[in-house]
Amino acid sequence: MNRIIQTTCPYCGVGCGISANVDEQQHRLIISGDITHPANFGRLCSKGSALGETIQLTNRLLQPRVYGRETSWTDALDVVADTFSKVIAEHGQDAVAFYGSGQLLTEDYYVANKLMKGFIGSGNMDTNSRLCMSSSVAGHKRAFGSDTVPNCYEDYEHAELIILIGSNAAWCHPVSFQRIRAAKEANPALKIVVIDPRRTASCDIADLHLPLASGSDAWLFNGLLSYLYNHNALDLNYIQAHTEGFGSALGNINHGYSIEQVAEHCQLSVQDVQRFYDWFTTTNKVLSLYSQGINQSSSGSDKVNAIINCHLATGRIGKIGSGPFSLTGQPNAMGGREVGGLSHQLAAHIEFSDADTVARFWNAPNITREAGLPAVALFDAIHEGNIKAVWIMGTNPVVSLPNADKIKQALQRCEFVVVSDCIADTDTTALAHVLLPAQGWSEKDGTVTNSERRISRQRALLQPAGNAQPDWWIITQIAHRMGFAAAFNYQSPVDIFREHAALSGFENNGQRDFDISALADMSATDYEQFQPTQWPINTQYPQGRARFFADGQFFTPSGKAQFIAVTPRPPVNAPTADYPLILNTGRLRDQWHTMTRTALAAKLNRHKPEPFIDIHPADAEQYGVSANSLAMLESEWGSMIARVQITDNQTEDNVFVPMHWTAQYASHGRMGALVNPEVDPISKQPESKHTPVRIKPYTPLWQGFILSRHEIQLTEADYWIKSKLDGFYRYELAGNTLPDNWHESINSKLDTPAQWQEYRDSAKGIYRTARLVNKQLDTVISIAPNHHLAERNWLSSLFAKTELTKAEHKALLTGKPPLGGADVGAIICACFNVGEKTIKAAIKEHGFTTHQQIGQCLKAGTNCGSCVPELKALL
Numbered sequence: 001m002n003r004i005i006q007t008t009c010p011y012c013g014v015g016c017g018i019s020a021n022v023d024e025q026q027h028r029l030i031i032s033g034d035i036t037h038p039a040n041f042g043r044l045c046s047k048g049s050a051l052g053e054t055i056q057l058t059n060r061l062l063q064p065r066v067y068g069r070e071t072s073w074t075d076a077l078d079v080v081a082d083t084f085s086k087v088i089a090e091h092g093q094d095a096v097a098f099y100g101s102g103q104l105l106t107e108d109y110y111v112a113n114k115l116m117k118g119f120i121g122s123g124n125m126d127t128n129s130r131l132c133m134s135s136s137v138a139g140h141k142r143a144f145g146s147d148t149v150p151n152c153y154e155d156y157e158h159a160e161l162i163i164l165i166g167s168n169a170a171w172c173h174p175v176s177f178q179r180i181r182a183a184k185e186a187n188p189a190l191k192i193v194v195i196d197p198r199r200t201a202s203c204d205i206a207d208l209h210l211p212l213a214s215g216s217d218a219w220l221f222n223g224l225l226s227y228l229y230n231h232n233a234l235d236l237n238y239i240q241a242h243t244e245g246f247g248s249a250l251g252n253i254n255h256g257y258s259i260e261q262v263a264e265h266c267q268l269s270v271q272d273v274q275r276f277y278d279w280f281t282t283t284n285k286v287l288s289l290y291s292q293g294i295n296q297s298s299s300g301s302d303k304v305n306a307i308i309n310c311h312l313a314t315g316r317i318g319k320i321g322s323g324p325f326s327l328t329g330q331p332n333a334m335g336g337r338e339v340g341g342l343s344h345q346l347a348a349h350i351e352f353s354d355a356d357t358v359a360r361f362w363n364a365p366n367i368t369r370e371a372g373l374p375a376v377a378l379f380d381a382i383h384e385g386n387i388k389a390v391w392i393m394g395t396n397p398v399v400s401l402p403n404a405d406k407i408k409q410a411l412q413r414c415e416f417v418v419v420s421d422c423i424a425d426t427d428t429t430a431l432a433h434v435l436l437p438a439q440g441w442s443e444k445d446g447t448v449t450n451s452e453r454r455i456s457r458q459r460a461l462l463q464p465a466g467n468a469q470p471d472w473w474i475i476t477q478i479a480h481r482m483g484f485a486a487a488f489n490y491q492s493p494v495d496i497f498r499e500h501a502a503l504s505g506f507e508n509n510g511q512r513d514f515d516i517s518a519l520a521d522m523s524a525t526d527y528e529q530f531q532p533t534q535w536p537i538n539t540q541y542p543q544g545r546a547r548f549f550a551d552g553q554f555f556t557p558s559g560k561a562q563f564i565a566v567t568p569r570p571p572v573n574a575p576t577a578d579y580p581l582i583l584n585t586g587r588l589r590d591q592w593h594t595m596t597r598t599a600l601a602a603k604l605n606r607h608k609p610e611p612f613i614d615i616h617p618a619d620a621e622q623y624g625v626s627a628n629s630l631a632m633l634e635s636e637w638g639s640m641i642a643r644v645q646i647t648d649n650q651t652e653d654n655v656f657v658p659m660h661w662t663a664q665y666a667s668h669g670r671m672g673a674l675v676n677p678e679v680d681p682i683s684k685q686p687e688s689k690h691t692p693v694r695i696k697p698y699t700p701l702w703q704g705f706i707l708s709r710h711e712i713q714l715t716e717a718d719y720w721i722k723s724k725l726d727g728f729y730r731y732e733l734a735g736n737t738l739p740d741n742w743h744e745s746i747n748s749k750l751d752t753p754a755q756w757q758e759y760r761d762s763a764k765g766i767y768r769t770a771r772l773v774n775k776q777l778d779t780v781i782s783i784a785p786n787h788h789l790a791e792r793n794w795l796s797s798l799f800a801k802t803e804l805t806k807a808e809h810k811a812l813l814t815g816k817p818p819l820g821g822a823d824v825g826a827i828i829c830a831c832f833n834v835g836e837k838t839i840k841a842a843i844k845e846h847g848f849t850t851h852q853q854i855g856q857c858l859k860a861g862t863n864c865g866s867c868v869p870e871l872k873a874l875l
């Protein structure tokens, strides 16, 4: 009998609740949104909706491996504990490190941090949240004295002006974006401003888009503060009663911030800046949502404070519908911050200066009193040989860290690399000496915290695959073997959660924002039934608290918020004659991080099956790259090859590439190889949004694709992309050496013999071949001297057919549908597999003018809504 279990999505920081219909026997999940969860009220985006497709065993790590050999847990744990102990004995505790992930559950994070900082006695525990949120953490701490997100999602419905700054929420936080869209539809007076160098899908609902120059945000917000001052729009009573440092922040913007000067710095029109400032000045309820476009910068902390300054100056913080609101990238970035996942945090929002408090609570006299190395410096230390043993937990730094080729080299040089992950083959697991199989989403059990401080349960739905174990268990087993058994005597996640909750209240007395001490004695049943609640959860707020700072009380020594005088700085690496373009990186609508999970779901690979470079038409012309051709991007640090998309959504002199592709899915698609390793001096967050690059055409001898029901190990191509689609794989290829006979070459890799049909035009360099097995299309190959190849979308649609018609069979090698045949075009709606050509035809035939009409006719856009901006663009 099926069971319905409430859990939480493992992807972005929206933290949507999921209602999973679990068929244990069939190992199947039917996923729907949890209508009771306050983060999403039943809505899911395309990624969340497709979770059921990702629970397969493909590429799961099922058994511990030590130096490539499968072994028992006992053996693997002994090797890890012995080696870490030996390195510490010989080289000291700072010769080892942990590198965690926003994918870890709070309980996992808690014990990892406790082991490294409390008992090994080193600060070298950092996390991939460093790449995502640390500038927000720094900005919060400087302004509020604590890492506090003041707002909640309900504010979307109350705000009168919502500003999206460096945030493509339509693709990166889709359910929040849909909620904002709904708020605007319910209240057309709600104004939306999008501040982003790119015109993204989020601009679909924008009343104003400010395509500012990359990195110029602090000028814009300093200018806003100056404007508020000059237009008597300050809340002087609030400034006087609840803040400090306004004078010096104001002194910093005395000169150089006229609207004309701001417009010039930011490369915006004076009218647009004026309009934005007017709206901010005259609107009471203003919500500033910001994300990686602000954080991933060498001045990210200052940008965060420049935004917060404007809210403090107008008293628009802690009030319904108002405040600065950082959108977190990962599902448990916030939980990681709560337990000290970052190397400069201790635990429970306790600073290293109060290490004695934690030492008393943990009974850990060996606790470190100093911050450890942040991510980029930590991998530099591995590269230099100062860190000799590293344990990477649930993340893929060889892809995601900047200067990623150096990261790869660092791990190749490292004496001892442990990776605990649920996936067997990643760019990082390939370099591990020990692999520890961790439970994945749907198997593990614990808590996560979303962007609005809401703690939710992530519950086990299915039996773990193979011999996979929970991360907390793996870490505590190592702790036992290293001699710390008494401090790590946990039997289940609730034991850890209770301790975490108790620490949050320990010697707190209202001094620290993070306090969930009301949960310190919770029973296992209460933990099991725990309903999503926003912290703090303590005596004063037993049911949680929606907003902080309504009372004007902050966590600074004086209790007052701090203005930070911000002097804007340009990005560290400016474009040069050699590298004249600025590379921006970011997420796609249907993929998550390094694709280890999302690439398993065919429907998520339809939207963008290949890495691409978005480039403005003028730049494309200048640098000689044409639409759909291949091009190489090069920076001082590395290179990648991707497909060119020419679009005036890009501003001139800027290019954009998606962050997701790895060596598992693309030969040259790792954008991290290009990204410069500069970091913000305060937050140590890397500058992933601004790297000088150059572009040039990549002109191989031939290009092609293979669509096949078989996964093929390709050796024929210099450039390749692999994506899994519905019942078949799609390979995009290019190379400089052409095999004489493709079908023989591929045939030798397929286990079913079959007759090939073949078309060759040697003079033109065109070659097409296909084979049917049991009347079904099995494999089709198309090769040409350039990217003008056969119609992939039509050929792809044939894999769904149990038998090809004669006409289809005949048309196979023409690469075009037979007369009257359907070619759906590039997939726009992943939920219902609706293509661009189908949508365009329906618009033309029926004269549709709204996306709702398209939805009624084709269903496109009626599930998660993520494709609505694209539907509107087609209209």
Ligand code: SF4
Pocket (backbone or CB within 6 Å): 009, 010, 011, 012, 013, 014, 015, 016, 040, 043, 044, 045, 046, 047, 048, 049, 173, 174, 175, 176
């Ligand atoms: Fe998951 Fe999408 Fe919700 Fe993010 S918006 S938590 S990816 S369902």
